Structure formats: structure tokens, C-alpha cells
Amino acid sequence: MQAHVSAEHKFERPILLIRGKEPPRRTTVRAQIAEADIYVQNATSVSVTFNGGPTEALPLESLSSKLASLTNSEISVSLTNDAVKNSTPVSSRYDLSLRAATADQLRDVERAFHEIIMNGDLTRASISLFLEDPRSKGVAAEYATGLAEYSLGVLLKERPDTEPLTTPFARYREAYGSSLQKLTDFDRPMANLISNLIRFAMNDFSAWDIQTGCWELDLANSVLHDPELDSKDEIGELPEARTPICPVDHGIGQILALAERMIRQDRWSPILDEECRSATSTDVLDATDRQKALAIWAAAAWRLGARESAVEQLRQIAATFPFSKWAEPYLESIDK
Helix, strand or coil: CCHHHHHHHHCCCEEECCEEEEECCCCEECCCCHHHHEEEEEEEEEEECCCCCCCEECCCCHHHHHHHHCCCCEEEEEEEEECCCCCCCCCEEECCCCCCCCHHHHHHHHHHHHHHHHCCCHHHHHHHHHCCCCCCCHHEEEEHHHHHHHHHHHHHHHHCCCCCCCCCCCHHHHHHHHHHHHHHHCCCCHHHHHHHHHHCCCCHHHHHHHHHHHHHHHHHHHHHHHCCCCCHHHCCCCCCCCCCCCCHHHHHHHHHHHHHHHHHHHCCCHHHHHHHHHHCCCCCCCCCHHHHHHHHHHHHHHCCCCCCHHHHHHHHHHCCCCEEEEEEEEHHHHHH
């Protein structure tokens, strides 16, 4: 009987797809949804609840236009598939928090961030003040929270003497991760830059080809993703004046400066060995940043033909993802 039902009476679960992916049971949608972004599969009927109100039935074909019209709502979507007679219907439910701020609202959040965070000291008090600003509330609050969590991560990682902190150092990774989860949903230059700064901090170079406008970060990303990429021609001169748009933790700042200096070199010497050794031996550098420094050391020495200077560093990162992707083949070529 089970074999017969499985073969002859297939009964598939109804699915809601948003931009080609099924959302979790509870999820926050932070970008405006277009009608073309919504697709329903295996459903025969749909019912919805808006902002805790009564449940109402909707024609399947109108669900996409309804979701696309909302910008700041709580909506529960229940899909049902009862296509097979004499069988129990199968249902799927999705609780969606729609927080689709306009470009002007997001721009207002960025202005508040610049005025409060960038024009003052980075402290827990300034982060709270930013979140309490009227421009950081309402439908744009998710964007503001992502920026605040990133700022808190920088503070937890740097641990300045002027800011007594009881939160453990390792918690900066949680703050960075929570910020990244939110900011990747926003198609804004500032969000893209901070997202890639967070990925870089966490040794994630999967978005290495995204141009952020910060050429030091883009350069270091490409080198650590694949040292064989010819990135030296991309080095330019720093503009005479640049406006900082977000804080960068000192560890990442040191790694970016090291990457820029090493990539500029056209020959290797013991002085460069000592400079890289000094960067990797400090106790105050986070483990992930130390791994990046070792990788930069190895990549630069290898590029300039100083393979003996690169061997020890390659061995230290050969078992560490994602550097193992290129460090292991380099070591194997030496053994041959």
C-alpha cells in the first residue's frame, strides 16, 4: 500500500519561493519585493493574516502583488495542497516580517550614523544614541541595527582602555555575524563595504570580486583568495582626501596596510621577512588576523621568488581553510 501511494499518489508540500529561495519558517524581508520575486509551487489555496488580524483567503494569483505592495507589515502566509482526493491536505506556513525601507529612509540612517558614530567617539553610549535617533527607527530599524552591531563588534574587538567592557573578546564575532546577516539584504554601497569588511575579518573571501570602493580591501581580498591573480596593476595612489564612512577595527587596518605594502614590492629581502614576522608574532592580534598576515607573507614571498621564505608560513596555513586551497598546492610543488 505504501509503495502504491508513493508511486501513484504523489503529494508534494506547497512551497513559497522569494527570489528563488524558500524562506525559513520565520524570516525578515529587508528589501522591497517585486511581483516577479514571488513564486508559489504545489499549492491549491492560500490564506493570509496581516498584522495579527483575521485570516482571509486570497486567490493564488494575487499573492505576489499583495506581498509586493507591503513595506512594513507582519504577515503570515499559509499554503495548502489538497489536490489529491481522499487524502489529508498538506500545508506550509511562513511568518514574514516585511521591512522594506525606501532609499531615502536608508540614506537618513546613514546620515545619522555619520553624524553620531563617525563624527564622535566610538562607544557603547554613541551606539545607543544612534539607535535612539528617530531616523534609525521605524521601517529602517533593521538597517540601523545592522550598522550598530558592526560598530559594537569593532568596539569589542579593539577593547579600548577608555571603554570598560565585560563582554568577552570572542563575542565580537557574534556581533559581526549578526550584522552581516542583516546588511547583505541591503543593496547600498555602505552596506556592501561593511559586509565585505566583516567577511574579510572572518577570513571569508567568497565575495572577493565585489568592488566596494575601498581599493585596499578589494586588493587584499583578491590576493588572499588567489595569490596568482595579477592584482599589482590595480594598485593606485590614495586620493588626497577621502571621507571615512565606517569604522575599521585596528586589526583589519593593520592587515590591509601590510597587504598593500607587500604587494607593492618588486623584490624580497630579509627586512621584509622581519616586517612580516613582527606582524604575525604579536599577541594582541586576533587569530584570524594572524592567519591573514601569515598568508600575505607567504603569498608575497612566493610571488617574488623567495620560496624558502614562504615555506614555513605555507605550512602554518596549509591546513587552515580557505588558505589551504592554494597553500597546499604550493607546498606540493616544492616537494616535487
